Amino acid sequence: MTALPAEKIDAVVVGSGAAGSHFAARLAQAGKRVAILEAGPARQNNDLVSSMLWARRLKSAGAPVLETGKDTVGYGFNAGSGVGGSTMHHYAVWPRLHENDFRVKSLYGRSRDWPIAYTDLQRYYDRVQAECGISGDHEKETTRPPGAPYPMPPVPVAEQGRVVASGFEALGMKVSPLPLAVTSRPYKGRANCIWDGWCDAGCPIGALANAQTIHLPQAAAAGATLHPDTEVVRILTSADGKRATGVEAVTHDGQRVRVMADVVVLAAFTIQNPRLLLASATPKHPNGLANRSGTLGRFITTHGAAPIFGLHEKETTPGFGAFGGQLLNQTHYDNKNAHEASGAFGSYQWMIANALKPNGLLGIAPTRPDIRGPALTAFMERATRHMISMTGVVEEEAMAENRVTLAKRKDAHGVPLASVAYTTNEASAALWNAAIAEGLSVFKAAGASESWNAPRASMHIMGGTVMGESAADSVTNSYGQAHDLPNVFIGGAGLFPTAGGVNPTFTIHALAARASEYLLKHWSSAVG
């Protein structure tokens, strides 16, 4: 195991997922001395066993998160564990946020605005897209905001996709190829995907743009060191409270160590970032670091997953393809008031024709928990050949009262656990209902012999360390730089002031690309 740096380094990065690995690569490539501290275990490609059971080892295994609200954010399912973080089990659906997603307050008088517009992020989306590779068709994806064409042709569409597409078309709606950060052809030395549907178990062939495929190797090649099983328990600050000085961590053998650095990049996932900041309170920062505004931990949000299933007379081979799907529909996306007659607010998209394995939470068997015994055997034999599916990604409104706080209970290292109080508001619940109704009508129009939906579940977690124009009501500026601690940069979806209705990882990368560029340009003023 690589020894932790004994001397002060340029940057310590907390977390090795999408944001952490991206920051580490950029800073190390610029000549900075970088150490990445990862709470979970090391992972090699050979650990990514093709099995829906083995896949569960990639899920959260750290300190428990207490979910105390009426609804949940599904921390255990959404968070990752180990090197690569949640990118290791992410499905690489990489649409861009739309222009209206950045201006929810200005356009609709609700929730919050981002401190940047789409145009501020466009070239970073383009840059990340070229680096990581996205398969898609920007012309057919007519709802996509402006930007460079996708660098790879779209992913293949199999019978499941064609069947569901016929339902959308029958109702006058268009589908387009799903933008996936998965190789549809060899790309920059990476093999092309063979569409065997094991994305959830982690992609060991480098076809899917996980951290261990893209940015961690870049960071290592540039000299950054990676330290698994090293859990950060506190962010350290100077006596005057004006700068962070490093972090305190517990190593795999239980030793408490300090890693001192000029810059701290906090990229430990949405819930853990505010937990660490809150738990690092000092007399100079009595309410937690970066919390002068009182906003830290607030505006936690998620996407309501709206899964639709059906059976079709055609053979659909649902076990193959990509977990994220084959096709995309965003018909109503650009009008967040499209369903206002039912009290709904927000945007949603459909990820069409998800690969479905027989078992697992997103597999075939749990979709019909009412079936058991010999009837289940018969259902499984039919469904593994004839099932169709799609998943709605439904925006949930960012609300101040949905928040992370510290629980009284502590983990093994004495750090208070995170407690998440989350309740979906009525407008978001109404939007989920509208999406479900539309989805079922699409499957009916596609000729499904029967169709059904699963209950709401949470997909993706955002907010809690939101960015904003003003230090009075946000945690960071638009670069993820903490208003109160200019040498602390926060990465990840926790920065999102509002959720949009698209998957967050592409935007996490675009923000990290923009922020790391800014940090390198303004290093001296950040470090002070």
Next chain:
Amino acid sequence: MPKAELPHPTRRELLRAGGIGLLTFSLGGSLVKMSPAEAQAAGVSLSVLSRAEAETLASLCERLVPGSREAGVVAFVDHQLAVSRTDCMLMIRYLGVDPPFTPFYREGLAALNAAAQSRHQLSFSKLEDASAEALIDALADGKIEGWTGPPPSFFYFVTRNDACDVVYGTVKGFKALGVPYAPHIMPPSEWGEPD
């Protein structure tokens, strides 16, 4: 749009998993490597569950998912409850249940037996078909009078998924369904070990 070309074994380079063996079970005082189905057949000692709990779990799961008793659902659940949370493969690890997970199973199984005793003065595994199925209906609906375990419909959901895992989530299970397994990395133990 191009049409999908489905994976074909001749196209793939199978990566070999290293360092992960069969599971270790205790048999006759010595530790042996075997699959959960083999462990079930050999009657290996349990690490966490009692014999009575194991029998209740096996009876429940067999009614939920036929074949799960023989496929080793008891050995699977018992073993996974004994390993670290990092290594645990049970679905419950990401369903929002506060670890450790043993109390969830123990209390759920005890509550199921208590309901069977209350209704029929028998343990769950001794119930006749109609009585057992009626009790499972109530479990799934979350309506069992005097229930003191985890939420009954959630307990049903979790145990049904455990049973699905050992019956459908393996190479054998895929084969029985006629679904190509098509792995990148072949699982090295029974929950996916090749024939």
